[in-house]
Amino acid sequence: MFAEERQQKIAELVAGSGRVSVNLLAERFSITTETVRRDLATLETAGTVRRVHGGAVAADRFSTIEESINDRTVQRPGQKMRIADAALALIPPAKSGSILLDAGSTTEALADLLSRRAVVATSASTAPELVVITHAVPIAAKLASTPGIALQLLGGRVRGLTQAAVGQATVEAANRMRPDIAFIGTNGIHADFGLSTPDPEEAAVKAAFVHSARRIVVLADSSKLDAETLVQFASLKDLDTLITDSEPSAELTAALTEAGVDVVIV
Numbered sequence: 646m647f648a649e650e651r652q653q654k655i656a657e658l659v660a661g662s663g664r665v666s667v668n669l670l671a672e673r674f675s676i677t678t679e680t681v682r683r684d685l686a687t688l689e690t691a692g693t694v695r696r697v698h699g700g701a702v703a704a705d706r707f708s709t710i711e712e713s714i715n716d717r718t719v720q721r722p723g724q725k726m727r728i729a730d731a732a733l734a735l736i737p738p739a740k741s742g743s744i745l746l747d748a749g750s751t752t753e754a755l756a757d758l759l760s761r762r763a764v765v766a767t768s769a770s771t772a773p774e775l776v777v778i779t780h781a782v783p784i785a786a787k788l789a790s791t792p793g794i795a796l797q798l799l800g801g802r803v804r805g806l807t808q809a810a811v812g813q814a815t816v817e818a819a820n821r822m823r824p825d826i827a828f829i830g831t832n833g834i835h836a837d838f839g840l841s842t843p844d845p846e847e848a849a850v851k852a853a854f855v856h857s858a859r860r861i862v863v864l865a866d867s868s869k870l871d872a873e874t875l876v877q878f879a880s881l882k883d884l885d886t887l888i889t890d891s892e893p894s895a896e897l898t899a900a901l902t903e904a905g906v907d908v909v910i911v
Contacts, residue, residue, distance in 0.1 A: 646674070652684050656693045659703055664871045666700035666894070697873070699896075720750070724866045724890040727911040729754035731888045732828055732864055738762060741773030742825045745854055748781035748809035748847075749830025751864040756784045763793040778824055780810040780850060804846065811846035819853035827858030829879075831865050833872030834887070836900035839880040841873055848876035855879045860886075867891035881906055 651674055658665050658673075670681045685701045688694040694701040732755050736744060746752045756779075763775065779785055780799040788796050799818045801810030829851060831840045840855075840863065842848050855861055861884050870893050881904035887893075888909045893901065901908055 648684065648687075651676075652688055655681075655684055655701075656688055659688075659694045659701055663868055664697075664700060664702045666896070669700070702872075721866050721868065721890075722754075724911075725751045725754045725864075726758075727890055728864050728866060728888045729758050731909050731911045732862060733758045733762065735826065735862060735886070736775070741775060743776035743778065743822075745819075745822070745824040745827040745858055746777060746779040746781065746784050747827065747829045747851060747854055748779075748784070748807050749864070751866065752828050752830050753781070753783055753787070755828060755864065756787045759794070760787055760791045763791050776824075778822060780815050780819075782808045782810075801850075804844070806844075807847065809847070809850070811844075811850050815850050816853045819850065819857050822857050824858045826860045826862055827854045829854060829861060829863050831863055831869055831878075832874040834863065834865050834869055834881075834897070835871055835873045836881075836894075836897045838873045839877050839883075841875065841877045843874045843876065845876050848878040851878040855883050862886040862888065865889050870894065871897055880904075 655665065655670060667678050667681045671678045685694060685696050688701070689696050692704055695704050728751055736759065746756055759777070774793055774795040776795045776797060777788055778797045778799065780801065782803060785796060785798045788794050799810055799815050801812040801815030803809065804811050832843060833841045835841070840851070842851060855878065863884055863886070865887065867890050870889065870891065881900055884904065884906045886907045886909060887901060888911065890911055892898070892910060893908065898908070
């Protein structure tokens with residue numbers, strides 16, 4: 646195979662998966678890791694990929710890039726709904742308790758499912774109310790009038806891009822609570838860097854959520870796996886469960902296993 650042809654295939658792999666490792670490419674094309682690095686250097690010069698430690702990512706995958714909640718809501722709807730459905734199964738339907746829903750498109754999908762289940766449960770019985778805590782305006786709007794749910798909205802400055810409250814007031818309010826389960830979204834989950842998000846204020850709120858809850862469940866579709874964004878807000882050891890739609894890479898799987906994280910693949 647000519648170098649140009651191999652490099653084209655590498656570029657296609659990066660575009661399809663978002664990230665590739667040097668070792669994976671060396672094995673796939675039966676070449677040395679030094680040859681892989683030369684190929685990646687050529688592709689980076691051409692603006693096709695961006696090299697990172699141990700491999701390469703798509704050229705547009707920068708640590709500060711962040712899409713709006715409206716844009717994210719329409720991406721990968723099937724995967725997010727499967728993840729949300731698995732998350733719903735972790736919430737006992739016939740018991741009172743408290744959960745925290747972080748801002749995000751997948752947690753918003755969970756709010757949709759929770760609202761539907763709550764209506765059915767309430768009409769069929771006199772089940773106790775479930776306390777739902779959130780700082781996300783779209784999630785609050787979905788659950789505000791849902792029977793069987795006692796909604797607590799955390800205040801703060803609403804950030805337009807994510808439509809979520811951020812700032813010191815939000816962090817302090819989160820630190821005063823101890824929900825049974827926190828369902829957390831993330832922009833990246835990485836073997837070394839842990840969980841991250843591009844915005845420092847969002848990261849501070851997420852860190853407070855992780856610190857406050859008794860159980861931490863991360864909802865992350867496969868585009869977030871092996872990704873690093875600007876600000877770390879939790880380590881893998883802070884997590885109890887990861888729900889995702891694809892098998893994590895070998896490196897991430899090993900790190901999750903070492904951290905004692907239960908991985909649910911839907």
